[in-house]
Amino acid sequence: MNPDYPFNLIRPDTDGPLPDPAVLSRRPGVTTDRSLAAEAPFFIPGEALVTAMNAAIAVAEPLLITGEPGTGKTQAAYYAAHRLGTRVFHFQVKSETTAGELLYHFDTVRYFHDAHLSNIRADRTPLDKSKYVEPRALWQAFDDGREQGRPAVLLIDEIDKAPRDFPNDLLHELDQMEFLVVETGERIRPERTLAPILFITSNSERRLPEPFLRRCVYHHIAFDPEVVRKAMAVRAGQFDPLGPELTELAIRAFLAIRRRSLRKRPATGELLLWLRVLALAMGVERSRLEQALKDQDLTRMPYLGALLKDHKDLEETLGGGVQGG
Known part of the structure; x- marks a missing residue:
């Protein structure tokens, strides 16, 4: 708190703008600093949540966390990363999110623009498609694990906001911890011991598919x-x-x-x-x-x-x- 800060800045009984x-x-x-990372040391998990975290980490399966908004579902992932001394890669799910956005982005517009310019110049050298590929959260977590020598935490936040097919579209990638970059034919996979620790949160706005649920350790944060x-x-x-x-x-x-x-x-x-x-x-x-x-x-x-x-x-x-x- 800042003891010198005046709480009543807006004063209807005075005229004119703020003097200072x-x-x-x-x-x-x-x-x-109230960022999730800064708040991580202050998070207090219940005993049941700690047990669920340790179980999911031990068996290398996703931890699916539900609970009322404001009970600390998202913060739990940052707390785990803080305690484990590793990084968090935070993937925020939105209503239009597709499964591929968790893996990588291929810049199609820039690729076709450069291909068009190449044709104009009659340059027959094929474009290197790998230069148009941008790693996203899962791939970044793979790379970070390799660079740091320890698994990162990957948080898929509010998965229930995504389109219905989103969880099922990720079944193979999250189960096998690998995926194919279609445009280049490159298969991306980490060393098994460095695969990210996966946290998934849901506000239970809709039920997740059964095949997806079977692969998760589950915990509900009760008040x-x-x-x-x-x-x-x-x-x-x-x-x-x-x-x-x-x-x-x-x-x-x-x-x-x-x-x-x-x-x-x-x-x-x-x-x-x-x-x-x-x-x-x-x-x-x-x-x-x-x-x-x-x-x-x-x-x-x-x-x-x-x-x-x-x-x-x-x-x-x-x-x-x-x-x-």
Whole structure:
């Protein structure tokens, strides 16, 4: 946290623009490294997740992780890489992703452009197609394992977002850890001992194909209040203005909100965001925040827009009046 940062930059009771625009560059959210790699040392996995990780690594099979958004599915791969001392190759799946994009990209446009120029110059030398091939995540993980002398971690993130055929299209490549570059005829494979450690995440938006599931070790990250408390404890320094007592009261309020009938329950990710907001706001309105947390009155809890991401959930929790702050 930056104790010199003014939390109330936007002031409806004043005229004119911000007197010191440079203060925007000191926002804690942009001056603190909150990347997945930076957060890896602070991740607290449950015992069952650690067991699943070790099992998948031992048998060299993919680890498929499901769970509520915000429970740490993606972070688990970065935590494993941190503990193993290796790199992560993060492949983010999107609605239009194809299986081939995990392997390599052949620059067809540039190839045909150069072939056209070659014909114009009457140059009969065949183009080297390998110069138009760009390795992607799986291939990069193969190369990194060879260069570093240890397997990399390959994360296929949110696989359930992909088109239906995406998982089945990768069955051979992920099972055999090799693939063919069609344009050059080159077969790409690592040494078996250096094949990447594979993590796959899913939000369970749709069921994955049975043949794909058979090849995975599976783990569901269930919400565990004790794991949440441990995760907050290792990050205690990030919430210094709150202190241990108020942090515990905020966690209790968060757990009480989770017990309500909500359309979208907040998870650990939302709790971290809420605590960061509360810690910053302590410098502006400490007495109000302290009293609200001590009373444990959910209808008066501040800044619930960091916890609840559904209009109806906010309305019902706050007792009618929707207040994001």
